Amino acid sequence: MLPHKQIELKLQTAVRGVLPDADVSALFVRPCDPKFGDYQSNALMALAKQRKLNPRQLATDVLARLDVNEVCEKIEIAGAGFLNFRLKNAALAQTLAAAARDEHIFFTKATAPKTVVVDFSSPNVAKPMHVGHIRSTGIGDALQRTLRLLGHRVISDNHIGDWGTQFGKLLLGWKQILDRAALDRDPIAELERLYKVINAECDANPARLEEAKSELVKLQAGDAENISVWKEMIRVSQVQFDAIYGRLGVKFDVTLGESFYNPHLAGVVADLLRRGVARESEGALGVFSDGTLPPKEDPFLVHRDGEWVADPALVRKSDGGFNYMTTDLATIEYRLKTWSPHEIVYVVDDRQGPHFKKLFLTFARWQAQAANQVKLVHVGFGKIMGDDGKPFKTRSGDTVKLGELLDEAEQRAFKLVSEKSADLPEPQRKDIARVVGLGAVKYADLLPNRQSDYVFNWDKMLAFSGNTAPYLQYAYARIRSIFRKLENPESRIQNPELQLAAPEELALAKHLLNFGLTLEAVAEEYRPNYLCNYLYELAGKFTSFYENCPVLKADAAATRDSRLVLCDLTARVLKQGLETLGIEVVEQM
RNA sequence: GCGCCCGUAGCUCAGUUGGAUAGAGCAUCCGCCUUCUAAGCGGAUGGUCGCGCGUUCGAAUCGCGCCGGGCGCGCCA
Numbered sequence: 001m002l003p004h005k006q007i008e009l010k011l012q013t014a015v016r017g018v019l020p021d022a023d024v025s026a027l028f029v030r031p032c033d034p035k036f037g038d039y040q041s042n043a044l045m046a047l048a049k050q051r052k053l054n055p056r057q058l059a060t061d062v063l064a065r066l067d068v069n070e071v072c073e074k075i076e077i078a079g080a081g082f083l084n085f086r087l088k089n090a091a092l093a094q095t096l097a098a099a100a101r102d103e104h105i106f107f108t109k110a111t112a113p114k115t116v117v118v119d120f121s122s123p124n125v126a127k128p129m130h131v132g133h134i135r136s137t138g139i140g141d142a143l144q145r146t147l148r149l150l151g152h153r154v155i156s157d158n159h160i161g162d163w164g165t166q167f168g169k170l171l172l173g174w175k176q177i178l179d180r181a182a183l184d185r186d187p188i189a190e191l192e193r194l195y196k197v198i199n200a201e202c203d204a205n206p207a208r209l210e211e212a213k214s215e216l217v218k219l220q221a222g223d224a225e226n227i228s229v230w231k232e233m234i235r236v237s238q239v240q241f242d243a244i245y246g247r248l249g250v251k252f253d254v255t256l257g258e259s260f261y262n263p264h265l266a267g268v269v270a271d272l273l274r275r276g277v278a279r280e281s282e283g284a285l286g287v288f289s290d291g292t293l294p295p296k297e298d299p300f301l302v303h304r305d306g307e308w309v310a311d312p313a314l315v316r317k318s319d320g321g322f323n324y325m326t327t328d329l330a331t332i333e334y335r336l337k338t339w340s341p342h343e344i345v346y347v348v349d350d351r352q353g354p355h356f357k358k359l360f361l362t363f364a365r366w367q368a369q370a371a372n373q374v375k376l377v378h379v380g381f382g383k384i385m386g387d388d389g390k391p392f393k394t395r396s397g398d399t400v401k402l403g404e405l406l407d408e409a410e411q412r413a414f415k416l417v418s419e420k421s422a423d424l425p426e427p428q429r430k431d432i433a434r435v436v437g438l439g440a441v442k443y444a445d446l447l448p449n450r451q452s453d454y455v456f457n458w459d460k461m462l463a464f465s466g467n468t469a470p471y472l473q474y475a476y477a478r479i480r481s482i483f484r485k486l487e488n489p490e491s492r493i494q495n496p497e498l499q500l501a502a503p504e505e506l507a508l509a510k511h512l513l514n515f516g517l518t519l520e521a522v523a524e525e526y527r528p529n530y531l532c533n534y535l536y537e538l539a540g541k542f543t544s545f546y547e548n549c550p551v552l553k554a555d556a557a558a559t560r561d562s563r564l565v566l567c568d569l570t571a572r573v574l575k576q577g578l579e580t581l582g583i584e585v586v587e588q589m
Numbered sequence: 590g591c592g593c594c595c596g597u598a599g600c601u602c603a604g605u606u607g608g609a610u611a612g613a614g615c616a617u618c619c620g621c622c623u624u625c626u627a628a629g630c631g632g633a634u635g636g637u638c639g640c641g642c643g644u645u646c647g648a649a650u651c652g653c654g655c656c657g658g659g660c661g662c663g664c665c666a
Contacts, residue, residue: 033609040609045646055646079609080646124666161666208611258666284664296592302662317664324666351660353593382594384661420628448602451594453659455601464628466614467603474628482625521605525627533603535615547621547630567625589628 002108003071003091004039005027010043011083014066018058022047029085031514037076037084038510045081055081092509093498099512100496100565105572107149107516115337117155118144120347121250124161125237125257126170126191129244131392131400131456132349135381138445140347141250141582142528143379149580151524155253155339159331160241162234162257168216169198170581172208174229175215187236203270220321240403247406247438249582261330265322267313268330277366278315286312287325287362299357313358328359329366331345336370343375350451379526380454386447392456406438412462413437413470421589433587436470437462437585443469446528446581451556466589468534469583472574475539477589479571482551482564484587499562504545508566511541514571519580528581535577542570 012024027047034039044062048055059077066075071091076084099105120140123129152568173194182190202209219226234257245251269285272278278287288310289300295308302311315326346356356378362370384392394400414433421429444461448454449566464470500506518534521527551567554560575585 022655028606030605036609040608043606045608046606049645082609122666165665282664286664299592301591304662305590308591313664319664321664323664327666350594352666354661355666380594421626449604452602453595457601460601461613466601468614470628474626478626478629485625495607517605525605527605529603530605533613539615543629544631546625550624552625555645589626 002106003095003515004422004484004513004517005029005038005067005089005108006071007085010066010068011043011062012224014062015044015047018061019047019051025128029083031510031517032084034507036078036082037086039085039087041083041085044080044083046079057066057400059083066466087177087510089500089506092513093500093508095513096509096565096569097496100493105515105569105576106512107150107305107519113152114147114342115153115155115339116147116202117157117339117341117344118147118347119157119159119345120144121245121252122159122161122348123237123241123363125168126166126188126195127237128188128192129241129402131384131405132400133402134405134445135384135450136347136349137245137248137250138442138582139379139381139526139528141248141343142446142531142580143347143526144581145582146519146522146528146531149576150519152523155335155341156251157335158241158252158255158257160237160255162237163259163262164329165216165321166195167219167230167233168214169202170195170214171219171226171229172212173198174233183236188240191233191236199527209244236425242404244406248442249584256331256334258324258327261327264330264334265326268326268333269322269411272329272366275366277362281310281312283313285316286314287358287365290365299354299361302485313362319578325355325359325362328355329363332359332374332376333361333367333370336374341374343377345377345379347379347381347526350382352379354379377526379450381450382448385453385455387455387457389455406441408458409437409441409462410434411437412458413440414461417589424588432442432586435584435586436473436589439469439473439578442581442583443472443532447532449529450527454549467532470589471580471587472535472571472578473583474540474589475542476571476574476578476585477587479542479567479574480587482567483571485552486564493565495563496565497558497562498565499559502545502549504548505563506539508538508541508545508570512569512573515577531577531581535581537572538570538577542567542574 007029008027011029013026015022015024015027027041027043029039029041031038044059045055048058056077058082063075063077063083068075068085071088073086073088077085092331116138121137122135123133140156144154147154170191177194177197179190184192198208201213208585215226219230234390269278272287273285278285287300290296295301300311300313301308313325314323315329316322332344335341350358360376386392392400410433413436414429417429417432417436421432424432440461444456447467460466461468462470464474498509500509514534518530521530545566549563551560551563555564
């Protein structure tokens, strides 16, 4: 067991001894400023406050019952009632030695694995994936990887937009103005063209709009020709999606698009009506406020002209068509029936927040019991901005296509690699450029707090200094370079004995221990940026160590071996951590 | 208008149950390659955490009110 976990358990026991009825579940220790120790707990102060106790007295009483001699030096009570823990060197060395024997890599699998559905990426059929999709795709993938690493059961689901009113226009375009040759060359571009042309015509000419609508009605009615064209559009789109996902290394367990739920929609609406959750209004069917929330917090109300008026979640339009609310309700029901998840996580743009609020509340009113069994979470994120502070666009003002963005990342990385490592053969430089370029884009997207907008900047993300993927990959490559110089690069140190003396060795070693709690924080709060920052600090601590502590030229063989172990463990955590973010490493760059 | 999010160093951003003297990178300045990748490292400069009031032993973090910015308010998704 990792030392901080041991401390937490002992702390909980000690607190129970002093306050038998206390809730000890929040008694965490956290890494802290080295001048205070390695870990600190401020939980006793909160506990004392709840119970109107003197915090220092409580700390003293708990300390009297706290036995962590095995892993810690003498514990200090500081300030208003902090507990400061300093790890014993021997405990630190033992933890590292166990990792060197492959007993762990600084995290433990969840004791109670959860089943989690992660819904992310969700591109639209017949449209090119654009830069905006990198956010949902990258964050979602990092989250699914983190959850899996921690031992949870994950079902990743790409809820593609393969149904909806746009298909009326697309079908009309396909039948009347399709350019077969263009479709063969670049199917998505041709589909996009069809949509744009017909859409413009519909705006100008109501008769064209009626034509498009009638194609949509035929599709919805199951017309054989329209179904077949629609399926073809999905097929060519999926080819495009798969190409992008292949480059990004993203995998889905299932791809159940919106159309998959069509057969269930009428039943969902009937059930909503039967249970009195939805009702008729102006020919449509919708879910209205039940009045249980104050108006400000009620997503079914909107303030207009000085009063709160109904803003229902429509589940069936007056023309009989269904809305995405209906599809999303059917989707939740299907997922619960199929996988019985503890959580369903939606990695979707923050702007859809109000929709998810309505969705989750509606589901809770519809199936209260099932809703109690599952945590529905909207993991939202902000926009990508250009240097000008406006949404990121090409110079000509178009949205940036994801494929082209990835091409440019690789090209820019290739140029840099060729400048810095001209001696490497071209195929190797190409591969390095691929890993570095794609890594840079992904990392730049994962690094900011997901809820804030961020500014897209090629030079910053591809820089080798600062908090970037290339910097982390470089740290890894430097470590691997050390091992290449060994007579037997693949050999492991037998019976490793860590000698941790230099401050840089200690700082690095202690930081390795915090990998697991970082992963847990990522999973808990759906924030991959915690892992980014952890890895950046790890790389920084390694580089300080590397500058100050010779490895291969260490004074004594024992020191050398100890440092090799530190290097190896750092490399493994860096590699594992980057992999968890969906980023590859190279042995040389 | 109403709601949501945001406002932290010149710039771009972190900031884990409210915790100790608010941190990085870039930029600027000063050092460091006869030593494992200098694509690097060390140091310096730089902050009334938008403003005010409040809660608290303790507030960038919580509450209220302003100011400034973004987004949402469609029988689209």
